[in-house]
Amino acid sequence: MTLAKFLAVIASGILFGFGLAVASMISPEVVLSFLRFRDFGLMLVMGGAVCVTLLAYRYAPRLLSRPWLEEQFSVRPSALDRDTVLGAAIFGMGWGLCGVCPGPAIAGLGAGNWPLLVAVAGIAVGAYAQGWLQDRTPVRHH
Amino acid sequence: MTVSLFPLGWGHYLAGGLLIGAGVSLLFILTGWIGGMSTVFSSTWSYVSRRPFFQQPRFIETRAWRLVFALGLILGAALWWQWLGPVGGIRTSVPLWQLGAGGLLVGFGARLSNGCTSGHGICGLASFQWPSLMAVLTFMVTGFITANLVLFLGGH
Secondary structure (H helix, E strand, O other), X not given: OOHHHHHHHHHHHHHHHHHHHHOOXXXXXXXXXXXXXXXXXXXXXXXXXXXXXXXXXXXXXXXXXOOOOOOOOOOXXXXXXXXXXXXXXXXXXXXXXXXXXXXXXXXHHHOOOOOHHHHHHHHHHHHHHHHHHHHHOOOOOX | OOOOOOOOOOHHHHHHHHHHHHHHHHHHHHHOOOOOOOOHHHHHHHHOOOOOOOOOHXXXXXXXXXXXXXXXXXXXXXXXXXXXXXXXXXXXXXXXXXXXXXXXXXXXXXXHHXXXXXXXXXXXXXXXXXXXXXXHHHHHHHHHHHHHHHHHOOOO
């Protein structure tokens, strides 16, 4: 990785992590109070993030022939199959149990939320189990 | 009397959301890469696991920048802590067993679904992908059911 790319990625990540902290998403309590309909803030967080990202995803490829440091703009892989929905259902159960998803689990460590290390470890083991299981079911590799 | 939708205020939620969007957008404009956060939990395994699943090009080719991106998230939150956050930092009181068990399901489910709150919820929705909308609606519903069930059963 070139220095320019390193700096680009780390600056983007810093913005992302700073935003997660400003939005208090690194507190599982806030996420859980959304899922219990006590505080709808998460809707504003996701809504705000989607609006900005939508503009970038839509207009950057029209205004620039290619990204500043790479050859082409990526397109997010997407498929509506059983795994997408089943996985989301399982993800939601875990999210409702701990109030943590991958981004805030990582970012929270930067703000001293050490108990989230347990969540990070859990997510890593869960992700490993998913890969292990995929290797045993020969048909689906998406 | 009306019950507030935002008992803790709303400005910080919107500001944080816009910043998150700015981070994902900056990554895209500079590199063309899509900044969902769950993939790093699979791609990083490719450094240590020889399993064919983790040795796929989509993990090998992106594992380095995904780790750097994750490091950025930590640094960004650390900046907030030093600049705006409480002196002692943030400390959750959600029990460790809930964090661990919930994390397992989050990791397994997000990777099976190929996306999480940022992958499907931000990047997917911002790309107008119907599968991501289905995924978001699904995890909102199961998340809502689980969080309330936990409360009902006396959990945190």
